[in-house]
Amino acid sequence: MNITVWNENRHEQSNPKVREVYPEGIHGAIAGFLKEAGFGVRTATLDEPEHGLTDDVLSLTDVLIWWGHQAHDDVHDDVVAKVQQRVLDGMGLIVLHSGHFSKIFRTLMGTSCDLKWREADEKERMWVVNPSHPIVDGIGETIELDKEEMYGEHFDIPVPDELVFVSWFEGGEVFRSGCTYRRGLGKVFYFRPGHETYPTYHHSEIQSVITNAVRWAEPTTRPQPIRGNAKPLETIAEKE
Amino acid sequence: MNITVWNENRHEQSNPKVREVYPEGIHGAIAGFLKEAGFGVRTATLDEPEHGLTDDVLSLTDVLIWWGHQAHDDVHDDVVAKVQQRVLDGMGLIVLHSGHFSKIFRTLMGTSCDLKWREADEKERMWVVNPSHPIVDGIGETIELDKEEMYGEHFDIPVPDELVFVSWFEGGEVFRSGCTYRRGLGKVFYFRPGHETYPTYHHSEIQSVITNAVRWAEPTTRPQPIRGNAKPLETIAEKE
């Protein structure tokens, strides 16, 4: 499987604290543990030509991981349209944290994807509510993060096809933190944690979830569906 | 409840056969039986200013019904954006037949909404697969339509929140014909039948389903969700 890890990669340029936590960028950290898991991995970032998501890259990508935050509007609409088409054609998509507001996620969801948020160094405890799902293989009953940004309900998303995690936050909120969707032939997983100033993507269970999600999102091998005008498969009676 | 029935209203102008079946337009036929059911009903059509969907009309509409076919591209993007926002704010939306390819439905679904189709005067038998749903109140185990256009799988929609009808077609296909979705605070129902040359909207059970769907799609009365930056509801411990 070929994975492309896409990152906005702007905080890493402007904020030394982020650079300290992720010296090779958030994309570098994620690519690192996915390579160790045996996947073919490339990275792509916003400021590359075509945001690094050329037709060639997209056509070779089985699963795309997306992290963005402050520059969602800088992503070109035609790249968004191409990514959407690739998802509909079967590519898996894993949207992380602040990617909830990315053009690609909003386009695939059809809703605002808005939520509550707060940066307060608060504790998050993610509870597994779908224990037989392959995305939680090897994961205990909770994942605890000592400090994370809070995201709170109501999260304006379509009803998830599958709800995998629900987060408890120290400040009093809950959040649907792990949500799967199917769009066209592609599988989509939204996974909440990963504020840029915290070492969340160095956390081994977070890495396991993302690795499991990549496997889950692998495209099926099937002929593309046939659509449009269709000849009958059975005889249709003459009617008056 | 205030209902707005939106119709493209182009076939009625150009095709005498359609005009014969629907002398007051598809919108007129639908508005007729909804008025009899006691709703406040207005109509709106593509060629009116702002397609008849001004801010005033939209803000007064509890449930919008949508029929379009050959002129989806003539619907202005800013009207589509306003309708989407009203759905997210709570307005119900009932999308009929060829409206599967409308901009508003594709925007809310995030998929191509493509399908198989055939015009062959063929029999459709819609089977109720969700017998306790209020949308099928008073409906028997099937609705039979002697002649309809065929729509066949794979229908490129997100997994419905609720699947209400599955159609059997004489020519050998099946179709998920009645599908509910929630988007934001709004409820959406897609209902398959209604090719312009057939008297489908004069069929009493089809009328019952649409009437039931209008009731089901009624907005809830609740304060709008609070989103954005949020103060904690509980004390967050100082951390080192």
Place this chain on the structure above:
Amino acid sequence: MNITVWNENRHEQSNPKVREVYPEGIHGAIAGFLKEAGFGVRTATLDEPEHGLTDDVLSLTDVLIWWGHQAHDDVHDDVVAKVQQRVLDGMGLIVLHSGHFSKIFRTLMGTSCDLKWREADEKERMWVVNPSHPIVDGIGETIELDKEEMYGEHFDIPVPDELVFVSWFEGGEVFRSGCTYRRGLGKVFYFRPGHETYPTYHHSEIQSVITNAVRWAEPTTRPQPIRGNAKPLETIAEKE
């Protein structure tokens, strides 16, 4: 609509604290606000003959509410079987709090319905995650209960058809607190709060949710489905 409120009614006999909170029993409190809402309401309790759920009572009941806790095993299996059959035939069922372990709920779910619990006078904050659902009509973004028993995940239930509430607990857990299911022609709603020593059923928003749930669970008016051996509706070709 005719509602029957079933209560085990044992804590009320043995525990003065419960009797103080619910002088007319939990069933009396629930019956009270449902009568005010205009429903026809009767009550039934464990120690009545046939637990108060005779064939006549069941056949006249549109929606049954169920509260039980310490004496689940005292409910006769044949009464459970009759209640199950009535649900499959269309009766609505609202299972409250410790009713998660009742025979009828476990029978309808097919799982253990086990969970974590703790009695510690702790705060529960129920978050609405399905804002367009009729069950939360008129309800704000949360319902706060100063003191309740904690129920925590993993709650061993089938994936809910609709998830309406998620609870945050002071002690660190979350819980899927409002869950809908369809079984046969009947609608089922599980609603978490209501420990016997707290005045939860005197809380106006809790009363609103239960009242809304009763309306939501109203049976549809339809002929019973036809099952068993079936004659073909279309001609089947002779095959060699």
Place this chain on the structure above:
Amino acid sequence: MNITVWNENRHEQSNPKVREVYPEGIHGAIAGFLKEAGFGVRTATLDEPEHGLTDDVLSLTDVLIWWGHQAHDDVHDDVVAKVQQRVLDGMGLIVLHSGHFSKIFRTLMGTSCDLKWREADEKERMWVVNPSHPIVDGIGETIELDKEEMYGEHFDIPVPDELVFVSWFEGGEVFRSGCTYRRGLGKVFYFRPGHETYPTYHHSEIQSVITNAVRWAEPTTRPQPIRGNAKPLETIAEKE
């Protein structure tokens, strides 16, 4: 992975036509192609002691396949209870065809699992409605079976977690033919085709679906959930 294929194995004894189609029994046919796919496979049948499902066999089984028809009532309730417990503990379960009426399937569903049926040598065309699901990997848009027993809606099952196939029948019915459920830690797949007098389990695409389903139903590797009385994870404030 270790698979156990359970078969009632009565038609094979009494009906020469069935024995001709399945000389090694339905269980033998299914075990055959699963062995070729590389799984560890054993078989078990009704007339063995404990129906071949001893504690040892069950504890070693990752996925159980179930075919039964005329002798559902001969399956001992304690064996059913053990199989249910193993599913809740994580074992996958694939229920085939007339197994819809088996005690184990009805127990896990909580409904009657009744349906329409007809034996008329009629054509079934199964349409894939969930094209990204791993269970349809390698499968075309339909699977055609020249002659099968008809099963028709309304099928009295809970709403499937995922609907994978919908069948078209020559005689005019449709059916939800491939349905997934989660129960406890276990995954359940109901797959419709397989009347005993037809060579359905010799059909290569039917074999592919069952093989895919076995892989999909593989248990996750996780600690068993902790339930019962639970100590708080956070400090609970004293209240007056």
